[in-house]
Amino acid sequence: MTKSTTQTLVQRLGIIAISIFLPIAIAFTQIPAAYAFDAPELLPETYSNVIDLGKFLNEAEELALDQKLTKFEDQTGWKLRVLTQIDRTPGRAVKGYWGLDDRSVMLVADSRGRNLLNFSVGDGVYPLLSRSFWIELQSRYGNQFYVREQGYDQSILSAIDAIATCLDQDGCAVVPGIPQEQWVLTLITSIVGGVIFGFAGHPRKDGEIFAWKWALIFTPLWGMLFISFGLGPVVTRTSEWVPIVRNVAGFVGGAVVAYLIPSPKRVTPTPEAR
Known part of the structure; x- marks a missing residue:
């Protein structure tokens, strides 16, 4: 066996070893999630149900949405909160700021991903709105085509309207409305x-x-x-x-x-x- 053949064999074995052990190492490596960050300095001084760090809503929309969510919580007891972000996030600080619990739903709009919308759902919500509901909601209003045609604001407002409608009528099997x-x-x-x-x-x-x-x-x-x-x-x-x-x-x-x-x-x- 020549020297060049030995080097080629070693290189191939190295590539095989990397292809086998690298996915295993990644799988067992704990990667910090977005909520692992804690930046309370990004929270507004005045309490609001909407934290628009991404500036996806205009002032009138943000104010109207804040008032709507306050009224909805007073009438039904369900907490709906909205967080928009691009490169800055308050992370887990929002949990204490909003007092999120089992009867809470937080909509997170982040334009960095392939889908604009993500949801943090309390355990008390799942009996009324199953996981398939949230997948359909995300794919309908958070996909790039809808966001491009309707805008960030309509994507957020439409998703919130669907959630509020279903919680108000004690649950939905599917997202109301048909595109x-x-x-x-x-x-x-x-x-x-x-x-x-x-x-x-x-x-x-x-x-x-x-x-x-x-x-x-x-x-x-x-x-x-x-x-x-x-x-x-x-x-x-x-x-x-x-x-x-x-x-x-x-x-x-x-x-x-x-x-x-x-x-x-x-x-x-x-x-x-x-």
Whole structure:
């Protein structure tokens, strides 16, 4: 074995060792989280439910939000707090400043991450708002596309409105309201379900107007598209009738169009051909 071959082998073994032990070392290394910092000097002298270090809200929005959260706490007993930050954070000092407990929710807006919103949720909140609720809330109002189109302020205010609405009505399974993009998707699935229903109902016998037997056979397919993916997300997220009526109209329209499209006729053999 030559000297160069030995060096190459040692280098490869070193790379393998690093690739194995480095992730293990990182996994067992305790990395201080953001809340490990303690900077009480960043807290405002005058008590407020909103600490806007990131300057994501204008003065009018900050004042209105502070008053809204105070009124909400007086009426329901739930504490909602908002902290915005970029490169400075008071860290764990906010816990004592706000007196955060099991009935508290702190929204943290930090523009440094891929998602603007994070939430610190008290244990008493989870029975009403599950972890899936917070994931959906974060992905809906904190994603980069929403923030770019609506702004930091609307992202924060919309998320707070959703939390307050759900806590006021003793919990939500999903985030209330349905985004335009999601509704369009439900409309498309409703139309596709209607098309399948219409094609399945094409008459296959002489004198038959609608093939109910075949329509029922295809129920799992068009029913899943129309009911599960078309109406389900709308009904569970909003009480408005307009999107429901539109989806039903889309299903009916798709079914009618598909039914009216001529289907290939089966050729009945003539006696001579037999």
